[in-house]
Amino acid sequence: MTEDHKKLRLELIIESPALRRAEDVLLDCGVTGWTVIPAMAGFGGKTRWSRGTDISESTDMVVVICIGDAEVLEPALERLHKMLDRRIGVLNVSEVRVLRPGLF
Amino acid sequence: MNALSTLLSPVVLFFALGLFAAILRSPMSVPQSFAKGLAIYLMMAIGLKGGVEMSKTALDGQVFAVFGAATLLSFGLPFVAYAALRITSGLSKVDAAATAGHYGSISIVTFVAAIEALRMAGVPSSGYLVAVAAVMETPAIISALWLAMRGNKANSDEDSHHDRGELAREVLLNASIVVLLGALVIGAIAGEDGFERLSPFFKAPFQGVLCLFMLDMGLNAGRGLRRGWRKLGVAPIAFGLYMPLIGASIGALCGVLIGIGPGDLALLMVLSASASYIAVPAAMRLALPESDPSVYLTLSLGVTFPFNIAIGIPLYIAVASLISG
Numbered sequence: 001m002t003e004d005h006k007k008l009r010l011e012l013i014i015e016s017p018a019l020r021r022a023e024d025v026l027l028d029c030g031v032t033g034w035t036v037i038p039a040m041a042g043f044g045g046k047t048r049w050s051r052g053t054d055i056s057e058s059t060d061m062v063v064v065i066c067i068g069d070a071e072v073l074e075p076a077l078e079r080l081h082k083m084l085d086r087r088i089g090v091l092n093v094s095e096v097r098v099l100r101p102g103l104f
Numbered sequence: 105m106n107a108l109s110t111l112l113s114p115v116v117l118f119f120a121l122g123l124f125a126a127i128l129r130s131p132m133s134v135p136q137s138f139a140k141g142l143a144i145y146l147m148m149a150i151g152l153k154g155g156v157e158m159s160k161t162a163l164d165g166q167v168f169a170v171f172g173a174a175t176l177l178s179f180g181l182p183f184v185a186y187a188a189l190r191i192t193s194g195l196s197k198v199d200a201a202a203t204a205g206h207y208g209s210i211s212i213v214t215f216v217a218a219i220e221a222l223r224m225a226g227v228p229s230s231g232y233l234v235a236v237a238a239v240m241e242t243p244a245i246i247s248a249l250w251l252a253m254r255g256n257k258a259n260s261d262e263d264s265h266h267d268r269g270e271l272a273r274e275v276l277l278n279a280s281i282v283v284l285l286g287a288l289v290i291g292a293i294a295g296e297d298g299f300e301r302l303s304p305f306f307k308a309p310f311q312g313v314l315c316l317f318m319l320d321m322g323l324n325a326g327r328g329l330r331r332g333w334r335k336l337g338v339a340p341i342a343f344g345l346y347m348p349l350i351g352a353s354i355g356a357l358c359g360v361l362i363g364i365g366p367g368d369l370a371l372l373m374v375l376s377a378s379a380s381y382i383a384v385p386a387a388m389r390l391a392l393p394e395s396d397p398s399v400y401l402t403l404s405l406g407v408t409f410p411f412n413i414a415i416g417i418p419l420y421i422a423v424a425s426l427i428s429g
Contacts, residue, residue, distance in 0.1 A: 017389040020270060047398055048331060052136035054405075055143065055324060058385040059397045087393040 005101040008073045012064040012080055013039060014089040019062050022080060026066060029076035033104070034066035045088070061088075067096060068104050110221050110418040118315040119413055122322020127330055134320035142317040143382070146216050147283040149306045149313075150234055155291020156299045157231020166362060167232055170372065173358040174236045177376050178243035181351055182208035186251050188347065193339040195399065198252050202388045202395035203340075205248025206404045207347050209380035210240045212280055213321060214412045216314060218374040221417050222367050227425065229367030231291075233375075238284040240375055242275050245387045252392050271390045278383045318413075325406050332402030340399065344407030348377035352420050360427060370424035377416055379404035 014022055019036065026034055039061035041050035051060050066073065073093070080091055098104060110116065125132050185204035189195050195203065215237050222229050291299060299306070333341065355376025359369040381404045388395055 015389055015393070017270075017274075017386055018393065047335070052133065054328075054381075054385065054397075054401060055139060055321075056382045056385040057136070057140075058389040059401065 126326025151287025154234030208244025
C-alpha cells in the first residue's frame with residue numbers, strides 16, 4: 001500500500017504567447033517544476049479552434065501542469081488568475097495524491 | 105503577362121486548391137513545423153537574392169526616400185484602416201485597432217508572390233525592396249497600440265510591464281525581420297559568386313517550394329474563412345476587400361511622387377495593400393490580449409490574402425506599368 005501524500009495540481013490552459021509570463025509567475029512563487037504540453041483542439045467563445053491553423057502560432061494553446069504544496073501554489077494561483085483577466089485561458093486546481101513526494 | 109496568366113500560374117492554382125480543400129472540409133494538412141520551415145526558406149531565398157541585387161546598386165536619395173515613405177506608410181495606414189473599421193463595421197475599439205495594425209504591416213508571402221509575378225512578366229525590380237518589406241513590419245504595431253490605448257489609463261500592472269519586454273522582443277526580433285534582414289546582409293556580402301554556389305538550393309527549387317507553401321496558405325485561409333465569416337458580418341469582410349485597394353492607392357501615390365520604376369512601384373503597392381498574419385498577430389496576443397484573434401486573422405488571412413493573390417497582384421502590376429511605365 002502506497003503512502004498518501006496530498007498535493008495541489010494546478011492546470012492552466014493558455015495561449016502560447018503568454019506561456020513565458022505564466023512560467024515566470026510559477027518561478028517567482030518558488031514552484032520547482034512543471035510540464036507544458038500542446039493543446040490540440042477545442043471549442044470556446046462560440047469558436048472551434050485547432051492547433052496548426054495559424055502560421056504565426058499566436059493562437060495555439062498550451063497546457064501547463066504543475067503539482068506542489070498548497071503554500072507554494074496558492075500565491076501562484078492568485079497571480080495567474082489575475083493574469084487571465086485580459087487573456088483567453090482556463091485555470092483550475094485540484095487535490096491529488098502523489099507517489100514520490102520528494103519530487104515536488 | 106496578363107491577369108489571366110497570373111491567375112492560372114501554379115502558385116495561385118495551388119493556393120486555390122488549398123483554399124477550396126479547406127472550405128470543403130478536407131482533412132488534408134501540411135505539418136505546422138514543416139510549413140514554418142518553408143516560410144523561413146522563402147524568406148532566406150528572397151533576402152539572399154535581394155542582398156545580391158543590392159550589392160550591385162548604389163544607395164541613392166531615391167532609395168532613402170522609398171525607405172522613408174515605407175516607414176510613414178506603415179505608421180499611417182493603420183489610422184486609415186482604424187477609421188474605416190470604426191465608421192463602417194461596429195468593431196470594438198480594441199478589435200478595430202488590432203485589425204488596423206495588420207493592415208499597416210505587410211504579408212511577406214504576398215510580397216514573394218508579387219516578385220515571382222514580376223519576374224514572370226519580365227518587369228525588373230530592385231533588391232532593396234526586401235529591406236523595405238522588413239522595415240514595414242513594425243511601425244504599424246506601434247500605431248495599433250497607440251490607437252487601442254489612447255484615452256485609456258496606462259495599464260501599469262506587473263503583467264503589462266512584463267509583457268512590454270516580450271513585446272519588444274517579438275516586434276524587433278521576430279522571424280521575418282531576423283531572417284529577411286540577415287539573409288539580405290549575407291546576400292550583399294556574398295555577392296553574385298557566393299549566391300551562385302547556393303543557387304541549387306535557393307534558386308532552382310524556389311517555385312516548387314512556393315507552390316507547396318501556397319497550398320498550406322490556402323488551407324489556412326480556407327479554414328480561417330470557414331470558421332470566421334459568420335462571426336464577422338458583411339462590413340468587416342468588405343473592409344478586407346477594399347482596404348488593400350486604399351493601401352495600394354496610397355502606396356502608388358508615394359511611389360509616383362518619388363519617381364520609382366514600374367517594378368518597384370508595383371512592389372510598394374503590394375506592400376501597402378497586404379496585411380500581416382505572422383508578426384502582428386503574435387504582437388497583438390501579447391500587447392492586446394483582449395482583442396479577438398478570429399477577427400483579424402480571418403480578415404488578413406482569409407479575405408485580404410486571397411484577394412491580393414488572385415486579383416490584387418495582377419491589378420497592382422498593371423496599374424504600376426500604366427502610371428510609371
